Amino acid sequence: MIDLAGAMLKEPYGPLGDERYRGCLAEIKASGEAMLERVGKLLDLAAVEAGSLHLEPRALDLNDVVADCVARLQGEAARGRIVMRTSFSTDIGDLEADERSVSRAASLVIENAIRRSVAGSQIIVSTGSAERAAIAVRVRGTSAGHAPPAEAPRGDVEDGLALPRALVEANGGRLQLSARPEDGTLVEIIMPTHRAANG
Known part of the structure; x- marks a missing residue:
């Protein structure tokens, strides 16, 4: 067709x-x-x-993985006149995980943010430390101007996160969503560091 x-x-x-x-x-x-x-x-x-996803955990530089995702999706954001900014922490620990699935999860979260944004909106992709020896990728979408963003119903947003959530959980991490009118929508991918993953 x-x-x-x-x-x-x-x-x-x-x-x-x-x-x-x-x-x-x-x-x-x-x-x-x-x-x-x-x-x-x-x-x-x-x-x-079903547990049939083949994982190959190894030491990763999370900043490099996320930077590659942003580079691939900058064009899509630009076509929608959406500003995408980054803020990468330089003092996060090493991550031990499957690069392909972590990269895909981050890309899907960013894509989801782009598709729910309107022209003039801003998406901030950042990395940083999280609680209990973990590190995080954070994707925050904010509306254009100073008006509160017209958020999609939470169920609709969650529906777009089902696959990235499963990919993150397969690597021992978790994905969480928070949405407030004054701050926009924040999606966090929280992963254990190399040290935490190995006890």
Whole structure:
């Protein structure tokens, strides 16, 4: 469906005619891509919950992992006219975890923040220490101007965090969400340090 709609939009056999046909095809293509992405996430979530996710824990520099995620998603934020800022702590401990799953969890949380933001909003991605020998990735979304953000219902926000939450928990960490009108939405990925992970 996605490939066929994309092919028709290129008009290889001649013009589509009325411009409304092009709009309909673009909508079909976008809906198909969104459905494919959602099914993919559900399959990944099922794999994590079934215990079939293969983890390769090793020492990681969390700042480097998160910086790579931000770099990959800067373009998407810019297209939506959303400002993405970073603040990385230089005194956090080493993290022992599976790089691929931690990176994917952080990317999904940032993507979720971008998709729920409007033009002129700001997203702050930071790292720092957390309680009990843990370190954290924090993603805070704030609204444009000084008006309170129009937050999505908490259940909708949580729905977008199901897969990253499962990926974080598979690595021995946890994900928590807090939302206040004056501060925006804050999602924290909290992971044990290398020392805590090894007792």
